[in-house]
Amino acid sequence: MNKEFKAKIDRAVNNANLTGALGKFSEAYKVNRAKAYEGIDFEELRDRVAGIKSEAAADLDALAAEFQRNAEALGAKVFRTSDPHQVKEYILKVAQEAGVKTVVKSKSMATEEIHLNPYLVKNGISVAETDLGEWIIQLAGQTPSHMVMPAIHLTKEEVAELFSKEVEERLAADIPRLVKVARNELRPKFLAADMGISGGNIAVAETGSIVLVTNEGNARLVTTLPRIHVAVIGVEKLIKEFAGVAPILEALPRSATAQLLTSYVSIISGPTENEDGSPKELHIVLMDNRRSEMAKDPKFKQALQCIRCGSCLNVCPIFRLVGGHVFGDIYTGGIGTILTAWFDELKKSEDIQGLCIQCGNCTQVCPGKIDIPELILEIRRRLVLEQGQPFMQKAIFSVVNNRRMFHGMLRAASLAGKPFTSGKFIRHLPMFLAELTDGRSLPAIADKPFRDQFRDIKQPVCAEKAVFYAGCLMDFAYPEMGVALVKLLNKAGIEVLFPEEQTCCGAPALYNGAYEVAAQNAADNITALLAANARYVVSACPTCTVALAHDFSKTLESVGKTEWLPKAKELAAKTVDLSTLVKRLVDEGRLSFKEGEQLGAVTYHDSCHLKRTLKVFEEPRELLEKAGYQVTEMFECDMCCGMGGSYSIKLPEISAPILQRKLANIKETGARVVAMDCPGCVMQIRGGMDQDGAQVRVQHSVELLVDRIKE
Structure with missing residues (x-):
């Protein structure tokens, strides 16, 4: 993203008239559209x-x-x-x-x-x-x-x-x-x-x-x-x-x-x-x-279903911050990015496509049923095919695709980050890294990752087994979430397996257009996760769940690795997010909650992939209420928190105000705890609350549920 374009973004997000006008319209639109x-x-x-x-x-x-x-x-x-x-x-x-x-x-x-x-x-x-x-x-x-x-x-x-x-x-x-x-x-x-x-x-x-x-x-x-x-x-x-x-x-x-x-x-x-x-x-x-020509393209032909209503712009968290003169050319927003790539040229979409945070808001309201985020990913892929990966991105993904090197570097980061760590947070980074901790603290890399802690967990031997796919954050930053998950499933009579060969789900590569890298991640994980022949493959990270259940097949097919498709479909059929599985176990009577104690108000943040791709939003709320919490809904509970994986690193000037809006909505509820089902959202919101100084605990749902389960 060139400097001139970044300067346009900066001017837009600091234009109070612009953000005020777009923000008010966006809020009113959602209510009026429902009516x-x-x-x-x-x-x-x-x-x-x-x-x-x-x-x-x-x-x-x-x-x-x-x-x-x-x-x-x-x-x-x-x-x-x-x-x-x-x-x-x-x-x-x-x-x-x-x-x-x-x-x-x-x-x-x-x-x-x-x-x-x-x-x-x-x-x-x-x-x-x-x-x-x-x-x-x-x-x-x-x-x-x-x-x-x-x-x-x-x-x-x-x-x-x-x-x-x-x-x-x-x-x-x-x-x-x-x-x-x-x-x-x-x-x-x-x-x-x-x-x-x-x-x-x-x-x-x-x-x-x-x-x-x-x-x-x-x-x-x-x-x-x-x-x-x-x-x-x-x-x-x-x-x-x-x-x-x-x-x-x-x-x-x-x-x-x-x-x-x-x-x-x-x-x-x-x-x-x-x-x-x-x-x-x-x-x-x-x-x-x-x-x-677009109509003949198997991917992009669906874009011609657009009726030019602009509803995708009206609900987009990025558009309401920067407007169409930044997010678009002649046609604006996500759909505008796609039309620009075709009606003008692919090159013209190079900067604006990077603005899409992949929250999926637009897919819920589009009357033409266009999967705009998916088409923007395809633009990214074609830009990579046409221009190649940027040098730094290529270097990063070469490390990610080498599991041993990747995990070794994360372990080394735990030691390297010690001088900047206070408690469980990195609050300040030096020189050119300082922007990464502007507006939110970062989690410290755990002294002992989950994969090491898992070996010490004593589990009952059960006939029913589940493979746990931890994902990078839960493995190396939040191992306590993984420990809680194992403990919870054990109470339901499920033994948890953790194949150490599992690696990055490939979402970072996929969302940056590097499909070949993502396909290799998919193949490595399919091999690792299916080897145990467990009934379930459970994930407590919606982005990872979407990768396993939806993206692996599409990615492998797009790069011609069709021989992997049967195994990818087998993995998809076994993959389940944690809330859906726990709700199922509760309904079957295999898990039940302690009774009689009211634990106060909790508000819930819907992670983008969990609600919009996996269609899971009632289950975590029902579980929290059964566990004894009073769920108090926040305003715009399902609006993106601004994390978007590497988005918050690439575009902190956009990510930060989205986060601030989310923090304000959480605090407005008066709840002392905010729950969510995504470690990425935990990283973003917990880091923001730390710098804000607010006395609000930010927890993954599994941490709130596990101690409320009857023995």
Whole structure:
């Protein structure tokens, strides 16, 4: 990540107006979206939307041809091209032949994508944006920061300043007054314009119709008042049948702005007459720009299921800190990163893809069911294939892939860290390492790792056995968690095995695009963990559990090591997270909790991978309550803590404010204990609480449960 980009991040996170505006919207959006979807089966609805869009993406060329036939039969002129420059040339030619001097535009990301406005202005044509947000950023000389709400990053005071300069009058930051000024300024432009340019939310092949969804009515004026209407539409907006419009319209406003329906839905089927009775010109430009190529890519074709609602931005913890001018190019956020890599070039996504923390928030709300984090990992992989791994990263992963060397270095780190260790924390590091302890303390490497302590644990010999996959943190930083796990499972009559050949789960390599390294980690662990032939492979780290149960197969297949797939699937079938297993054992009566003692309030932090990938969130709460704790929910309990593995090391300027927000939410509950099921989250939150000085204990759930189990 280059210095200039890091400087942009720094400016954004220190811009109180920006973070304040985005933070307030994000908080309100979650509540309002839930209300908007009341009574609707969101999963069923997005299955339909994804199906409609996926079917269309599978046959874009045929749908484009069908759309062209039907639209032209209605009197429209349809121009199809794969070249963005040809789109601009076509529109300019239409304008010049008709003597167009002024253009009004409604919101269109497709025209932003090809930089249409400056091209027309350069050729002597005046262009006015008429969407309020687009007009604001046009006055500011900026690009949209959000696909639906382009000026969301600006405060009303900043807008008042822009409007004051435009109308040469000092205006107060009064929203009704500012809206009135905008209306007065824009209305004459509609009436004077020779051409209107719009985008299109949906293009229906069956009827040759285009569908426009707006809140301000400006699109209706753009498409009806000027004598020429040009609609620029990406071919991914095509759907096969008119019946597909309804599900998309049901999902789009609810997901975009948490409205039941937008104010204006316009369906245009062929040109209408002008006021003087002359026929209006309707030109529809179907723009490809690598979309068909994307549709043929087995990984990225799902990105064409996007309906451009922007809900992925609205719930993203990174977007609400840095905004779209940092996290994105023309298209913003996670989906914007993917579109940038395709519609522009892979190289352009190099910096912005690193902003994704892989929390998975976006996957829960996307009405097109796009796995955005997975596609960003694929971008990282392709960047590594194209450019190779950075030298330092390559050196680190070469160590990680050498188990003996890796574990030896961790043991050495225990000794090397002694001068900087106070209690169980490293609170300050020297020189260039100082930033690592800015805002959180780090855990000291244990004097005796779990793998050494395990040999001294006396266990009963049981018929039922479970292999424990510890992961690096629990093995070398938090061995007490591993000891608690062994003790807990022993009480259920399960003997725990610990193969010492187990090594890093490969998540660090996978999340950095180094799939070959991750695949080797997978193969090593499959060999080690299946050798014991136990009933379960249990992990108390959600990231590691996801690796074992989901990622190993995908990673091995992606690098061509298909011979490992049967064993990877066998391992996946045996893998279980600790809370799910303990809940099962309690339900079966094999474990029970001590009764009669109320232990006070505990709040619970949902780890990203546990809740969103493994779908586990009720189980740990039920167990804590059965154990005698009163679970008090915190605000945004399932929002990322900012750890993200190596993310907190690479981007501490983003990780730190996310952590501070999490600490504030925990303290607000009044609970003296916060529980979680992820050692990585423990590292982040416990380290933050240590530097904060708050008297809140941060514990892995296993530590809270083990002593409450009846003997």
